[in-house]
Amino acid sequence: MVSRPAARFAHLAGLVLVFAFAMFPFYWMVSSSFKDQADLLASPPMWLFEPTIKHYAEIWADQKVTAAIVNSLIVAVSTTALAVLLGTPAAYALARFEFRGKSDLWFWFISNRMISPIVLALPVYLLAQSLGLLDTHLVLILIYLTFNLPIVVWICTDQFRSIPPELEQAARLEGAKQFDVFWRIYLPLGLPGVAVSAIFSFIFSWNELLYALVLTRRNVQTAPVAATSFMSGYELPWGKIMATGTVIVLPVTIFALIVSRHMIRGLTMGATK
């Protein structure tokens, strides 16, 4: 048998290893964003260097990147808000009501995610063009919504199903209307699921590249599109790419950290028994 301190050490070492493996690329990106071009290309790589913020100054000066980040924020926040706003009531209905065509509807939600996005790229482009929606925030919000809504509905339906039905019945007997039940019982108790699906939705909208490339031009370029636009010419501007990468990752990280507070388990503990 392994002694306790030894087991603890092995556990700790394992954690450190996983942490290092997961975080190293991230560290490399952030640290590279503070190196100048010569240090960046040095071989062997430089661990200690004179930090510089000139890449950040550069992307700040370059209207394109800041504008792209604002565009991304508008699109990701709107999509996520809409997906949660529309998806949670749908999830409540799917979780707790019996109605005709329920299972068909359910399958339809799932099947939306089965199609490879590239298959739809051209039809969607033509549709957007004839509707005059190309290069607008709206077209991205709408198309991302079609991808995010099923995720929100799935996760939240599952979450809402796990809430004891007696809670709803008790609320009904206490005089709560349909909306009160949803708002005061299901939403707060389903918060972990709502939070997870909101994070998924935000990350997806924030990172999406294909439709952003196809459907936008100069006005509504999103951050991933802006980042790829550096990859042309003879010499890659590594520092600028890394700085842009860091700036792009930041909002998602902050959003995920804020929302993950709600991803706790056992929220319904104490309801029954």
Added chain:
Amino acid sequence: MSFLKLEKIVKRFGDATVIDHVDITAERGEFVVFVGPSGCGKSTLLRMVAGLEEVSEGDIYLDGANVTDTEPASRQVSMVFQSYALFPHMSVHDNISFGLRMAKTPREEIDRRVAEAARILQIENLLQRKPRQLSGGQRQRVAIGRAIVRNPKLFLFDEPLSNLDAELRSQMRVEIARLHRDLGVTMVYVTHDQVEAMTLADRIVVLRAGKVEQIGSPADLYERPDNIFVAGFIGSPKMNFLKASVAAVNGGAVTVRHPALADDLTLPTRHAPTVQPGEDVVLGLRPEHLSVGDGGAARLALRGEFAESLGATSQLYAQTGNGETLILQVPGRRSLAAGEDIRAGFDPAQAYLFDGAGRAI
């Protein structure tokens, strides 16, 4: 018209008839208990009164109005669920005041009534806690608090004590009885524990497989059970049943014969006897009506098996010559050697008789 009236209620789930033409009434202020074995439809019946379950056939009247199709929220009934069903994300105060807040009651009024309910249930110091920070008994009180705070017309309890340990259960039982006395409201209470039924009820409804077996006061059911099922269900330990045969029928009396009986036993019948000489009947004897020795006018010859002492009383297990087991409940501590011959006595007036179909005669 009765305060609460269930008229020819039928409930079907798909093809299965779970409640089959049930008629029940409750007067204002009455404490009515539904008892019956697991799965007999007690909860379903209660949930139909609450409006949580649709009625397949029949009508429900509450306080003079037909509420069969009324929304649960508009029926002004409160229910305490078996699982408590507290809102886990709300404090005790918010749980109790939920209904008042839904009804847009003014704040001061809410605080006053919550404080009053908390005082009655002795949970004043718990108002800021969340349900998960409470013990089972405290959760039960909060669930009751949520029910009483709105002054409903009718209280429904679905096995509210079944999750509690024995001591807490008897304590809460007394508190519910006190609550009923103090508030004077009508209560319908579901349990499969006949002790709760006997101690709490003004009127007991015994259900079996979706049908009413008998309705009556605890004393009625104990003294005059309509059939073998009710006789076996009410009373603890359970009534002893002996297979006897009819020796003679004489106007309003039946004489029965059983090998363990010293003499043929003649019992008065409740109705004109429907049995014929030679027919099989069942003789019912309550354990507490049997004594050891020469007491009582009727005698049984038994062979002892073993004894269980409960302190104040002992339960003696004994067998008749043809292998039927009887329980005798006698005062004090008494030991019993296996195989010991015992003579048991009882008063014929306290014996019950059932025909082959299980109906009391």
